[in-house]
Amino acid sequence: MNSLRNIAAISAALVFLGGCSLTPNYQRPEVETPAWREAQISQNAEIATDWWTNFESAELNALMQRSLENNNNLQASLQRVEQARADLKIAGASLLPSADVTTTYMSGSTQAMNITDMRNNGIPEFTADAGISYELDLFGANRAKTNSAEGRLLSAAYRHDALALVIMGDVAQNYFNVLNLKERVRIANDNLRATEDLLEVAEARFQTGARTQLDITRQETQVARAKAAVTALEQELALAQNALAVLVGEPPQSFKVGEKNINNLRLPSPAVLQPAALLERRPDVKSMETMLIAANADISAARAAFYPSVNIGPSLLLAANPSASALTLAGSVIAPIFQGGRLEGNLNRVTARQKELAENYQQTVLVAFQEAENALIKVQKTLERENALKQAAAKAREAYGIAKNQYSLSVIEFQDVLDSQRMMLESEDQYERARYETLAARVELFKAMGGGWKEK
Numbered sequence: 001m002n003s004l005r006n007i008a009a010i011s012a013a014l015v016f017l018g019g020c021s022l023t024p025n026y027q028r029p030e031v032e033t034p035a036w037r038e039a040q041i042s043q044n045a046e047i048a049t050d051w052w053t054n055f056e057s058a059e060l061n062a063l064m065q066r067s068l069e070n071n072n073n074l075q076a077s078l079q080r081v082e083q084a085r086a087d088l089k090i091a092g093a094s095l096l097p098s099a100d101v102t103t104t105y106m107s108g109s110t111q112a113m114n115i116t117d118m119r120n121n122g123i124p125e126f127t128a129d130a131g132i133s134y135e136l137d138l139f140g141a142n143r144a145k146t147n148s149a150e151g152r153l154l155s156a157a158y159r160h161d162a163l164a165l166v167i168m169g170d171v172a173q174n175y176f177n178v179l180n181l182k183e184r185v186r187i188a189n190d191n192l193r194a195t196e197d198l199l200e201v202a203e204a205r206f207q208t209g210a211r212t213q214l215d216i217t218r219q220e221t222q223v224a225r226a227k228a229a230v231t232a233l234e235q236e237l238a239l240a241q242n243a244l245a246v247l248v249g250e251p252p253q254s255f256k257v258g259e260k261n262i263n264n265l266r267l268p269s270p271a272v273l274q275p276a277a278l279l280e281r282r283p284d285v286k287s288m289e290t291m292l293i294a295a296n297a298d299i300s301a302a303r304a305a306f307y308p309s310v311n312i313g314p315s316l317l318l319a320a321n322p323s324a325s326a327l328t329l330a331g332s333v334i335a336p337i338f339q340g341g342r343l344e345g346n347l348n349r350v351t352a353r354q355k356e357l358a359e360n361y362q363q364t365v366l367v368a369f370q371e372a373e374n375a376l377i378k379v380q381k382t383l384e385r386e387n388a389l390k391q392a393a394a395k396a397r398e399a400y401g402i403a404k405n406q407y408s409l410s411v412i413e414f415q416d417v418l419d420s421q422r423m424m425l426e427s428e429d430q431y432e433r434a435r436y437e438t439l440a441a442r443v444e445l446f447k448a449m450g451g452g453w454k455e456k
Contacts, residue, residue: 070249141304151294158287281450308335
């Protein structure tokens with residue numbers, strides 16, 4: 001009884017000491033959040049994770065769903081989340097009592113027998129020892145470790161979301177690139193046919209003496225170059241489809257993309273979060289902040305390690321002989337006395353780690369702001385460039401038609417026709433590339449804003 005009273009007295013004193021919090025107050029590192037330089041804030045937008053539906057492409061929607069289900073990197077990331085969840089379960093177990101049962105079974109005897117012993121020889125003996133142990137978390141060490149594990153679980157979940165956002169963006173941009181290359185292959189084939197038609201016209205006029213062999217040779221060169229351009233674009237298209245297949249998590253051999261025209265895709269109107277709201281939306285920023293919160297809890301656990309730990313628990317011994325059964329209550333106090341600087345070194349380490357993560361958080365925020373500003377610039381400038389090149393392509397087609405007509409009337413030289421044709425091809429190709437860049441810029445803005453929005 002005296003020992004129990006001693007344990008109770010020590011526990012009461014430690015409870016009083018444990019009333020002082022060892023956890024440093026968490027404060028999010030201060031960062032400036034000035035207004036965006038390149039955009040007006042939309043007041044008519046709401047955030048949505050399925051941002052790709054704004055392009056109104058059923059095929060893109062299906063590709064996104066398949067990517068979420070099949071992408072190997074994304075599935076591996078999901079398993080890292082499950083690992084962190086298991087770590088939290090392990091850490092949380094320290095806050096609960098633990099119970100153990102030990103059983104012993106004996107039959108026969110290892111002692112020399114006499115007449116008296118012969119009556120009991122061979123009778124089995126059975127004992128069971130059940131014990132419950134519970135650590136009083138007076139200084140919050142176990143709670144801090146659990147909080148740290150919880151922070152790491154949240155960080156892993158946010159990292160998974162960040163990876164999903166990157167992969168979804170890559171799928172969208174690669175899909176648009178495939179459609180863009182399909183259109184550019186079509187334009188290149190049209191140019192090849194037009195070049196071959198011009199060659200036939202030049203050959204016919206050569207037979208009448210109206211053109212020279214030089215005109216024929218020049219046009220044959222143009223035909224060969226047009227064929228080479230088609231081949232190069234077809235190769236680029238095949239490689240782009242293979243890259244998209246891997247992102248979707250499917251074998252390239254059986255992967256195909258439909259014939260949707262990139263120019264028929266809807267171009268979503270841009271909408272922008274306030275800079276301060278971006279900090280709550282970007283999963284990479286949230287992941288870094290939860291790591292910082294976990295590091296805060298690690299400091300608490302390191303501080304608590306300097307203080308004693310108290311364990312209490314009853315133990316029940318059951319024996320075949322009732323008189324041998326017993327119920328006991330035991331407790332222990334373990335206090336660190338000399339650790340050779342280990343505890344202090346650990347505290348210094350986790351404190352430095354927390355400061356490192358604070359710097360990393362601020363850097364992550366700066367990069368997030370940079371990506372948002374870059375995306376806003378691209379959204380504006382790519383659309384301006386697309387509109388200008390669309391007009392240029394229309395004028396180039398008009399000029400080519402005029403040149404062919406004037407050549408048939410012998411008003412201009414054949415070289416003028418070739419120049420007009422080359423300008424038309426370059427203008428149409430540049431326009432299609434600009435169309436892709438405009439769509440890709442919208443994707444970058446969705447990613448930079450941490451997801452997307454649905455227009456009301």
